[in-house]
Amino acid sequence: MEWLCVSRAEGSSRIARIGPERSRRAAAYVRMSTDHQRYSTENQLDSIKRFAEARDFEIVRIYEDAGKSGLNLEGRDAFQRLLADVERGTADFGAILVYDVSRWGRFQNADHGAHLEFLCSRADIVVHYCAEQFENDGSIGSNLLKTVKRVMAGEYSRELSVKVFAGQCRLVEKGYRQGGMAGYGLRRLLIDENGEPKSELSIGERKSLQTDRVILIPGPAEEVEVVRRIYRLFVDFGVQEAQIAARLNLEGIVTDLGRPWTRGTVHQVLTNPKYIGDNVFNRVSFKLKMRRVVNTQEHWVRARGVFTAIVDVVTFERAARIVEDRSRRMNDAELIDLLRSLLEAQGSLSSLVIDEREDMPSSSVYRSRFGSLLRAYHLVGYSPRRDYRYIEINRRLRAMHPDVVTMVIDGLRVAGGEVLVDPETGLIDVNGEFTASVVVARCGETQAGSPRWRIRLDAGLASDITIAVRMERGNVSPLDYYLLPRLDMTEPKLRLAENNGLSLDGYRFETLDFLFSLAARAQFEEAA
Known part of the structure; x- marks a missing residue:
């Protein structure tokens, strides 16, 4: 809500100086957050009008911020317009009437409120606090009281913040949501x-x-x-x-x-x-x-x-562990010290032992940093007698296989393909044009620590394409994909290294997007 009374002189876009009359013209500023009913803008304005009548002020403008915090200037559009009018010299009033010091602001730095009042004073505009028990006349007493009131206004916000936070914490512990959107899902x-x-x-x-x-x-x-x-x-x-x-x-x-x-x-x-x-x-x-x-x-x-x-x-x-491991940065010495302390505590090392330790990076970090777990073991003086990790890894990969198949089917269907799955063999039929099967290849290591993958092509299924998911070191997530056509695969088993030459790596892909594109159906317009 804003009342305007603007006079112009000789076409000028600035407010004309009107001498003594200007000092009797006033702008009212009212602000309400959610503090108390007595601070409603209507109640503030009633008090300001009584103050204006008693001192012969004419209210020519009203600047109103409803539901706005006084902690800073953010969101207080009317207050910012008021300050802009003052600083530009376009204000046609000589006084600003405010209910009390707290309505001017609850700034945590008392000097902030004082500085904003100084900007008005520099433009020959006096700020009056209508409900306060002192006149803002520049005297020592009024300046002291204003400073105390500004500090009290800021302290009120600090105390209120502590009480509100404590109440919110109690409600959270009882299972009630405090603010914010629900989020996707x-x-x-x-x-x-x-x-x-x-x-x-x-x-x-x-x-x-x-x-x-x-x-x-x-x-x-x-x-x-x-x-x-x-x-x-x-x-x-x-x-x-x-x-x-x-x-x-x-x-x-x-x-x-x-x-x-x-x-x-x-x-x-x-x-x-x-x-x-x-x-x-x-x-x-x-x-x-x-x-x-x-x-x-x-x-x-x-x-x-x-x-x-x-x-x-x-x-x-x-x-969470993946995100943490990815963002954590430790030097080699720190990693080795952690591994050595784990060995002393457990007596043996394995990828499972490392991954189960919450205060350590995952085993994949050690593989990435030192080339292999065996080399990391060597640096702490540990030689494993026998590694039983493959049992747990195989169990994990078998559990993963259905999800991989589901991902492939979803991707084919999203691309526009018609997909049928044989309930007995799991063979995937795409558009009635070709069939596919999925195998997950565990990553193993040679004695020198080099990665190797063994892929078994199921001759019984006789699928047109075998989708081989090659797992990364640690066997937690896929490294890449091989799309192996049956016509070009003459051996029932393949043993892959990191690099295998064009005869095999020509079928390697970083994602399955190429496979999904094979399922897309092209639309042809009918010829005239």
Whole structure:
């Protein structure tokens, strides 16, 4: 709300100086956040009008900020317009009437409010605090009281922030959601004080009753499946966030805000504990609107398992470990010291022993840094008698195989192919034109530590194409893919090194996009 009274002289775009009359003309500034009813803009304006009548001021403009915090200038559009009018010299008033010092602002630095008042004074405009018990006349007493009031206004915000934060923490621990959108695959459910569901909140909607609470529930089934698929691609197949985003965008899937996926939005899904049912608060703090701080986990407020999970804890922790290992930077000496301390504690070493240790990088970090685990073992003086890792690895790869097949089928169908799967053999028929089978090749090591892969081509299936998924060192995620046509494969078994020459590496691909393109159907226009 803004009242204007502008006089112009000889076509000038600036406000004309009107001598003594200007000092009797005043602008009113009112602001309300959510503090108290007595600070409503109507109540403030009533007090300001009584003050103006008693001192013979004519209110020619009203600047109003409703629902705006006084901690800084951000979002206070009317106050910024007021300051702009003052600094440009276009103000047609000689006084600014404010309810009290706190309405001018609750700045955490008292000098900030004083500086803004000084800008007005420099333009021959006096600020009056209508509800205060002192006249703002520049006397020592008024200056002292103003300083105290400014400090008190800032301290009030600090005390309120502490109380509000403590209350929010208690509600979080009880399993109630505090602010923020639900996120992709989740929805916010409004419940009453007895825990009975009321309605689902849409984006931008808020609760209207103080006794109501908000919890998170799983969203539509198709969104939940996309979230689980993101985790499978990242954890089981080693697909990076940017590649996952590109794949989702290619399929026409958008985020909860209706926007394309990015590396950042995929990363948020992979790292937010709400997907395993945890209620987490204070991951990022912006107290008193001073500085945004990304807090470490020890400062999080976390209630575990209070919401319905859509991702299992084991998968989430594996994703977190991948992210942590990727971002962690240690020098070789630090890695060796950790490995040596683990050997002293366990008496033996293996990739499983290393991966199960939470305060250590994963075994893949040691392979990457030192070329192989055997070389890392040698550096700490350990010689394994026998390595039983292959038993656990094979068990893991067998469990992974159905997910790989599902990924292949989904990719073929998204590309437009018609896919049929033989329920007995698992043979994949694409468009009735060719068949495919999937094998997952474990990465082994020679005595020298060089990687090797053995691929068995199932002659019984006689598939046209064998999709060989070559696992990276550690056998956690795929390294690359070989599309092996039956017509060119004369041996039932293949033994692959890192580099195999054009006769084999000519069939190697970083992704399965080429395979999916084979399933796409071209549209031809009918000739005239």
